[in-house]
Amino acid sequence: MINRLAIIGVGLIGGSLALALKGKGAVNEVVGYSRSEDARQQALDLGIIDKAADSLAEAVSGADLVFVAVPMGAMNSVFEGIADYLSPEAIITDGGSAKAQVVAAAKQCLGEKFKQFVPGHPIAGTEKSGPSAAFPTLYEKHRIVLTPVSETDSAATAKVKAMWQLTGADVFEMNVEHHDTVLAATSHLPHVLAFNLVGMLAERNDCDEVLRYAAGGFRDFSRIASSDAVMWRDICLGNQDAILSLLEQYHQGIKQIEEAIRNQDGDYLIDVFSRAKKARDSRFADPNLIDNSEV
Amino acid sequence: MINRLAIIGVGLIGGSLALALKGKGAVNEVVGYSRSEDARQQALDLGIIDKAADSLAEAVSGADLVFVAVPMGAMNSVFEGIADYLSPEAIITDGGSAKAQVVAAAKQCLGEKFKQFVPGHPIAGTEKSGPSAAFPTLYEKHRIVLTPVSETDSAATAKVKAMWQLTGADVFEMNVEHHDTVLAATSHLPHVLAFNLVGMLAERNDCDEVLRYAAGGFRDFSRIASSDAVMWRDICLGNQDAILSLLEQYHQGIKQIEEAIRNQDGDYLIDVFSRAKKARDSRFADPNLIDNSEV
Ligand SMILES: NC(=O)c1ccc[n+]([C@@H]2O[C@H](COP(=O)([O-])OP(=O)(O)OC[C@H]3O[C@@H](n4cnc5c(N)ncnc54)[C@H](OP(=O)(O)O)[C@@H]3O)[C@@H](O)[C@H]2O)c1
Ligand SMILES: NC(=O)c1ccc[n+]([C@@H]2O[C@H](COP(=O)([O-])OP(=O)(O)OC[C@H]3O[C@@H](n4cnc5c(N)ncnc54)[C@H](OP(=O)(O)O)[C@@H]3O)[C@@H](O)[C@H]2O)c1
Numbered sequence A, B: 001m002i003n004r005l006a007i008i009g010v011g012l013i014g015g016s017l018a019l020a021l022k023g024k025g026a027v028n029e030v031v032g033y034s035r036s037e038d039a040r041q042q043a044l045d046l047g048i049i050d051k052a053a054d055s056l057a058e059a060v061s062g063a064d065l066v067f068v069a070v071p072m073g074a075m076n077s078v079f080e081g082i083a084d085y086l087s088p089e090a091i092i093t094d095g096g097s098a099k100a101q102v103v104a105a106a107k108q109c110l111g112e113k114f115k116q117f118v119p120g121h122p123i124a125g126t127e128k129s130g131p132s133a134a135f136p137t138l139y140e141k142h143r144i145v146l147t148p149v150s151e152t153d154s155a156a157t158a159k160v161k162a163m164w165q166l167t168g169a170d171v172f173e174m175n176v177e178h179h180d181t182v183l184a185a186t187s188h189l190p191h192v193l194a195f196n197l198v199g200m201l202a203e204r205n206d207c208d209e210v211l212r213y214a215a216g217g218f219r220d221f222s223r224i225a226s227s228d229a230v231m232w233r234d235i236c237l238g239n240q241d242a243i244l245s246l247l248e249q250y251h252q253g254i255k256q257i258e259e260a261i262r263n264q265d266g267d268y269l270i271d272v273f274s275r276a277k278k279a280r281d282s283r284f285a286d287p288n289l290i291d292n293s294e295v
Helices: A012-023 A037-045 A056-060 A072-085 A099-116 A154-166 A176-202 A207-212 A216-226 A229-238 A240-262 A266-283 B012-023 B037-045 B056-060 B072-085 B099-116 B154-166 B176-202 B207-212 B216-226 B229-238 B240-262 B266-283
Strands: A002-008 A027-033 A065-068 A091-094 A120-123 A143-146 A170-173 B002-008 B027-033 B065-068 B091-094 B120-123 B143-146 B170-173
Touching: A002 A012, A002 A056, A012 A027, A012 A065, A012 A154, A027 A037, A027 A056, A056 A072, A065 A072, A065 A154, A072 A099, A072 A229, A091 A099, A091 A154, A099 A176, A099 A229, A120 A154, A120 A176, A143 A154, A154 A170, A176 A207, A176 A216, A176 A229, A176 A240, A176 B176, A176 B207, A176 B216, A176 B240, A176 B266, A207 B176, A207 B266, A216 B176, A216 B216, A216 B266, A229 A240, A229 B240, A229 B266, A240 A266, A240 B176, A240 B229, A240 B240, A266 B176, A266 B207, A266 B216, A266 B229, B002 B012, B002 B056, B012 B027, B012 B065, B012 B154, B027 B037, B027 B056, B056 B072, B065 B072, B072 B099, B072 B229, B091 B099, B091 B154, B099 B176, B099 B229, B120 B154, B120 B176, B143 B154, B154 B170, B176 B207, B176 B216, B176 B229, B176 B240, B229 B240, B240 B266
Parallel strands: A002 A027, A002 A065, A065 A091, A143 A170, B002 B027, B002 B065, B065 B091, B143 B170
Antiparallel strands: A120 A143, B120 B143
16 A cells, blocks of 8 residues: 655656556555646546645655656656655656666665665556546556566566556566667667658648548557657767667668568568567567467 | 449459449449459358359450459569450449559550540559459448540540449549559558568567557557458559659658657657647548548
8 A cells, every 4th residue: 555656747647557556445544746737736636636746756755656757858857856755665766768867867866765766667658648648448458568687686677567456557677788689679670760750741832632541540650649748868878878889780680671671572561470470470460469478 | 233243353443343233223233253263152152142154255355345453563464364355335443552553554455445444543442352352242332443545535434433422422523643652651561561661570589579568559550450461462563663752852851850769859749749740630630521521
């Protein structure tokens, strides 16, 4: 049971955790802080938080669990702002999409309390953002990755794990670097690719007309290009190395496909396309298993 | 009313047209031909066709409307195989995803009868293929593009248009080159990008583990990588110029994003990502309008 949960950043990720835990009766009181007055008021109105705090200090004072769910570029200033006000027993965790940068920021700002920080990343989300995007079942049957480091108190990790399990999520541990590479491959790179395609079409004079002929394939491919620009700027800048190295690899693949198209080398195309189809079908064969696959 | 409809290639596209027209009582008899005995039998069993023909000649003899829905690489041999058996009044149309190549093949093979050929492309589909993937509502509220050329008989175009309208589709005309560019941008390029990403992940030793952490964004982005490899080889080879030129443009965009990530130029990223988000949101704002947007 959490007595006082502080949510810093009451948007999709923070708001959904609050709603899920409240729904399970797992928390006595939720205090929320967001940079804008507007977001705080919305979160209150939507019943996401019980109390809006006027400052980071107020939000975390007396909290036994603090969830930081702001864009990654704001993590550093949040950690700075809360460090002095965290109770000695408070556990801090976050939802940032890339972990190395967040861990470095926490280490730098939290001092002694860094051992109480459990880095985390819920592999769940939508392209929507803000308090109104939050919903209580976001994490059900989704994966949460925790990336504790050598300093992390294992009791803190266990508590954060238990908290996430209450939302119906499956919790896994991974090391920071592995997490950042895996997520660059399955999430960050696809976002960059989709943003780039739609951004390129948006520059055409005939963009509206072109998009009128876009069907379901394009709609699904490009859904992630509707994601929040600030969040994705921060992820790109925060997971720079992994993303750049995968982009390089990606480009090698495209160059070979280009060559094959130029040389009318159908066999090469069949080879790549079939391998891709096979891998994709084996992961997503049954649509009901999408976010629920066995380990 | 169509007396005898011949479907050459009784898969997703051909089969769905047959089912739609039968459902509307718009056709007396559907004769189907497919390369494999298996597909023919399946199409019969599923009620897609009333009669399976043993040859192209048999399929088109006496047909007043012939729909060619084979992979683009097989169009040429189909046109060759039917040319001599088409009745003088028969109208021929197709569903190939890129038009210049199909038009060239038809022109070369159909001789005098080329004027009866109405090139077409239904902007509808799924990543599934074969007779079992066909369903009667595939075209409802979807766009069909016809790309008649100067030789095309306008009465033939009108009849093909009327046929598609019976399926509940909206029918548009475009010139061949414009079609091939627009579709390269909204369909062919995204397919190549998705195939390449999943193909690249499939080569990793830890592919299974990596894909386990792929969430909804990846699932939707990569759905089109589950498409048929033969069909997409043929489209890539058949729409070579438009695809290569867009890939080049795409790469320029990626290079600038890479630069921005490397230089921690957040403003540039925000700029591209917001433009993309805006364009995507304006096209797909209301999920109910997805395939139903007004002209
Ligand atoms: N969306 C996803 O799919 C997803 C999935 C997994 C993890 N994540 C991660 O979760 C975190 C939050 O993402 P989200 O999708 O929940 O974004 P969001 O819906 O935009 O919520 C972020 C919240 O943080 C507030 N905020 C922004 N800057 C702040 C600051 N300096 N101090 C305090 N509050 C601030 C924002 O409100 P105001 O600016 O109005 O105050 C907003 O309410 C990010 O680190 C993201 O990488 C996102
Ligand atoms: N799928 C889409 O989303 C989509 C959308 C718009 C347009 N198209 C276009 O529509 C056409 C058909 O695509 P589809 O998705 O319907 O593919 P599909 O489901 O695989 O159907 C193609 C059919 O053609 C048969 N076939 C293959 N080679 C043949 C040949 N040489 N002679 C006679 N039959 C042959 C195949 O059966 P057997 O080989 O077993 O005989 C199969 O039944 C393609 O040109 C494609 O570009 C597809």
